[in-house]
Amino acid sequence: MMLPKMLRVQQKFDSPRVADIDAEVCDQLSGLNLGETISPGQTVAISAGSRGIANIAEIIKAAVDYFKSIDAVPVIVPAMGSHGGGTAEGQREIIESYGITEEFTGAEIRATMETVIIDETPQGIPVHFDRHAWEADHVLVCGRVKPHTGFVGEIESGLHKMMLIGLGKHEGAKIYHRAIQDYSWLEIVTAVAESVLNKCGVVAGLAIVENAFDETAQLAAVAPADFLEREKELLRQAKEWMPRLPFEVTDLLIIDEIGKNVSGSGMDTNVIGRKYNDHAATDRDSVACKRIFVRGLTEETHGNACGLGMAEVTNHRTVAAVDQRVTSINALTGGHPSAAGMPMSFETDRECIEAVIPTIGLTDPENARVVQITNTMLVSETLVSAAYADQIAAREDLEVLDGPHDMEFDDNDNLVPVAASGAAVPA
Numbered sequence: 001m002m003l004p005k006m007l008r009v010q011q012k013f014d015s016p017r018v019a020d021i022d023a024e025v026c027d028q029l030s031g032l033n034l035g036e037t038i039s040p041g042q043t044v045a046i047s048a049g050s051r052g053i054a055n056i057a058e059i060i061k062a063a064v065d066y067f068k069s070i071d072a073v074p075v076i077v078p079a080m081g082s083h084g085g086g087t088a089e090g091q092r093e094i095i096e097s098y099g100i101t102e103e104f105t106g107a108e109i110r111a112t113m114e115t116v117i118i119d120e121t122p123q124g125i126p127v128h129f130d131r132h133a134w135e136a137d138h139v140l141v142c143g144r145v146k147p148h149t150g151f152v153g154e155i156e157s158g159l160h161k162m163m164l165i166g167l168g169k170h171e172g173a174k175i176y177h178r179a180i181q182d183y184s185w186l187e188i189v190t191a192v193a194e195s196v197l198n199k200c201g202v203v204a205g206l207a208i209v210e211n212a213f214d215e216t217a218q219l220a221a222v223a224p225a226d227f228l229e230r231e232k233e234l235l236r237q238a239k240e241w242m243p244r245l246p247f248e249v250t251d252l253l254i255i256d257e258i259g260k261n262v263s264g265s266g267m268d269t270n271v272i273g274r275k276y277n278d279h280a281a282t283d284r285d286s287v288a289c290k291r292i293f294v295r296g297l298t299e300e301t302h303g304n305a306c307g308l309g310m311a312e313v314t315n316h317r318t319v320a321a322v323d324q325r326v327t328s329i330n331a332l333t334g335g336h337p338s339a340a341g342m343p344m345s346f347e348t349d350r351e352c353i354e355a356v357i358p359t360i361g362l363t364d365p366e367n368a369r370v371v372q373i374t375n376t377m378l379v380s381e382t383l384v385s386a387a388y389a390d391q392i393a394a395r396e397d398l399e400v401l402d403g404p405h406d407m408e409f410d411d412n413d414n415l416v417p418v419a420a421s422g423a424a425v426p427a
Helices: 021-030 056-069 088-097 131-135 159-166 169-179 185-199 224-241 316-320 324-333 349-360 386-393
Strands: 006-011 043-048 073-078 115-120 126-130 138-144 202-210 216-222 249-255 288-294 313-315 344-346 370-373 381-385 398-405
Touching: 006 386, 021 056, 021 202, 021 216, 043 056, 043 131, 056 073, 056 138, 056 202, 073 088, 073 131, 115 131, 115 169, 115 185, 126 131, 126 169, 126 185, 138 159, 159 169, 159 185, 159 202, 159 224, 169 185, 169 324, 185 224, 202 224, 216 224, 249 349, 288 349, 313 316, 313 349, 316 344, 344 349, 381 386, 386 398
Parallel strands: 043 073, 043 138, 138 202, 249 288, 249 370, 288 313, 313 344
Antiparallel strands: 006 381, 006 398, 115 126, 202 216, 370 381
């Protein structure tokens, strides 16, 4: 089959970046005068989630160092709902794989799946909270603020979600995701957050906002009374800085890797345009991809392939890497069983492309609009087909680095990843 010629393209994004993580975390937390609330010797539980957040180990360590500087005793609590197979050992393994270890941070890790029911919302929903965090004198809620892959509103993914899903552990995540079938996300999140903020010793939040290059763009310490309004502001900023595909319409999107460290849905639905429908763009999505081909899972996802079912095609090696148990637990807990689905698969990448590309419509394969990305966090440098040449020429935010050239396959007929050529793809 004649396949399209490809161009390597660099996108230009507005990309502010925090230069000194340690100093910024210290400055932000110091600005809240927490030494007036936290007494020497008191424990502070710091939440650590399962997302692949840039500099997360350094951010957590800087928070640990700050609390030690005011003579508190910081401890780290894995906070990730049902991830890690719904086990304490699995959750500890995930944060340690991100570099959040006792040796590096200098703080004890206390992992459990046990929760304490601390309240009931007006809707009759029990409010679960991590037992170790509950037993601590204070809690620092640390998390990234960004558009959620499924929830829609002024609050999506961030400090509030960490209080509900993260620190609610498996039991909390299950009941809150069930409640979403009957109530709006905002109703649930505000009701549960009110209970947590009133009863669980939350002393502050540490919000993280990233730029389009998967770098730390902003760190913000937030007082408990300001969680709601401040997170609304930070979400608006995160939407402005988030990564985007270079074009609004794509016939075939090829993704080198998906995983829970990339997005809660494996591949960010805000980026691929499937936030409201797993298998097609809607009029509420800003981009439309007719077909998606997923080439692999990240190592950090530990076999969790949630989101793979949104793709139309994958290869046999990706299917073989899936941990069905871990994936199923996460999908069921999230109330989204189809997230654990499997697309059709073929042995090689070339077979995958040749099978799916004729389904895009009447366009000949060599003229198809194809985009290949590393993952949905890394889209600054992409491979795009020559069909986009005229659009590229008309835009100042796109630069052609090389090409056009044939699609690159290795000796096994598998595509060469976007980053494999040694070009400057952000780490």
